[in-house]
Amino acid sequence: MTAAEPCPQTHEVAPMGIGWRHPHHAELLQRQPALDFIEVHSENFFAPGGAARAVLRQGREHYPVSLHGVGLSLGSACGIDNAHLDQLASLVVEIEPVRVSDHACFARGGLSSQPAQTVHASDLLPTPFTRAALDAMCANVQRVQDRLRRPIAVENLSAYVRWKDNELGEPEFLNGLAKRTGCQLLVDVNNIYVNALNDRLHGSAIDPLVQCRQWLDAIHPPAVAELHLAGHVDCGDIVIDDHGSRVVPEVWALYRHALACFGAVPTLIEWDTDVPDLQVLLDEAATAREHAGHTLDTVTA
Template sequence: MREPGRLGTGRLGTGIGWRPEIAEAVENMPGIDWVEAVAENVCPGHLPESLLRLRARGVTVVPHGVSLGLGGADRPDGARLTALADRAEALGSPLVTEHIAFVRAGGPLTASPLLEAGHLLPVPRTRDALRVLCENVRAAQAALPVPLAVENIAALISWPGEEMTEGQFLYELADRTGVRLLIDVANLHTNHVNRGEDPVKALDELPVEAIAYVHVAGGFERDGVWHDSHAHPVARPVLDILADLASRVTPPGVLLERDENFPEPAELERELTAIRGTLERAEATSRATKRSTAVLAGGRAATGDAGAAQGEAADTGAPTGTDDAPRQRVALAQAALLSALVAGTPAPEGFDRVRLGVQARALAAKRADVVAKVAPELPEILGDGYRLAFLAYAQRRPMTGGYRRDALDFAEHLLLAGLPEGAGTRRLRAWWLERSGPVPLSARPVARLARATRRALLRH
């Protein structure tokens, strides 16, 4: 196993997020050095042919996890870590990436039901949360066959009582664990609009020497809120932040993310060209700045080692894993927030209730969109009424077991509510019956016997 925090990747170059919807376009794009695939959407034993062809051409493939929840109060799930490791090995990847976020809360630490967010939520930038995150990152590093890099996330809400800025939090995390950073410049812009955080200050404070690569993505602003949609063109302010970052350090890799509302390949290629142009212009004018930054960074590293040692000593006053008080405090805070967002409980003290409402609606909308993707039969059966019905269902019914379970629970809820009998209701019932058991209905011996008996009775 490689030493945690050390990458043998060299320069990744310019890449794009690989998605099945644009797989052919990605294969035909000129100048693609590497791609990133959502880890949970790749099966190690059945890799998509497109990824196999890209790998055969020498294109690096990096698995990007979204469900580990390293910022959550619970320790990383062993099965999820194994799955992420399997994907890294199957793809021959030089590293794997995940997010500095929590995606579920509740459970034994809080003696409350486990809730799933279905999305990435921000961790509080507190000493407790940092300690928990560092322990979780170390556990992940020990379990993975390749180095780990973690990504800053976008957020609509801010935690009250935070003790660090984003840059300070990322610096401490990298310093204490040796983990590399995946810096999303679109997320820095999002947090600037939504939380009033200065991206220049964040770049000033974070350890640019720890950057593994950079994400660039699009979004849109509505009613003073920036939505990190990954479904719109890259905005000029995002490219400006990329230029600022590139003036400080040459990022080993830069990748364009697009998750839906895919444009024609020519538009994606234009966005990649704009990214390359931004990097080239920044690098052409930053040689002197880089030299001075390197001197400053060297001085900071020299003093930072001592600070890290002190911080680590503070973190490890008790043997790792024996003091659960910080985890319990983080668990209670995260469970209260997630319950307010997905179960309609009162907002925790100190949060902006208007922003919590915006975040809650965004989570419900994302649930509706993803359920429609994993179970496309539902919007087909329900037609125009699907979205309104799902949003009403999601208002006070949290997701507890992933999106496929969510789709089944939604269908069951509709059936129990007593839909008018008709072709649509019959199709929905048949769909639910087919998928609700441990194996498809058509594969169950009892069901086969029941159908054979029914046919015999009909003949009689």
């Protein structure tokens, strides 16, 4: 989107959700707070039957469920793991989620010493923003969508290394992925800010907030299906996206900018480490509602 293009206008209310983690399983089912959806990590519920799947079915009785994965390895040059995709497809059929998402990253690859052997890094590793990497990710995303018979949403990554041979900017890469595959984008606002802070620590002269607003302005609005908000930790020489604290004022400001650009997009509060009382997440979701209400009212005025 260029500076001359107006942001979309809407009178809708942005749906709000929280990440539903194990410490809050029982309390959320008991209290049933006013939320528009809940999100879980897909892989935690892959096992058929059992207590975990039963709890998820109970949650699905009260809320739409968004399935958010960390293991598809959409950017892997060695393709998608068949077993992983089969388990995800089975979960999707049973739960009928409102959205399915994963990350623009890779986690699987071959060993240089044993090219035929594929290993899993158990981490979200940044994909190079090259045309060849885009081709590989498009092929993988298309295969997943064909198997699930639905579009998926792909999330931008908090990355702690950069590839020297990048040919595209991250927004251009993600826009190209959405255009070629019909996938959606999950924009993690905190990840954008963490990357900008780390760029500043390593010599970037661009103000982090300016850099993030430029990033958001460059994303094609119709592709955006969900926004994520979370906390991070500044370790001095690096900033880590740890999902272990409240959303900071700068990320709230960027959230308002994202809403002005993308409209009433479903928004999730993520909290994965040092998980606090459920009420803290609900308070963060209420704060997000306030920001969204004010921003969208201003945009449509």
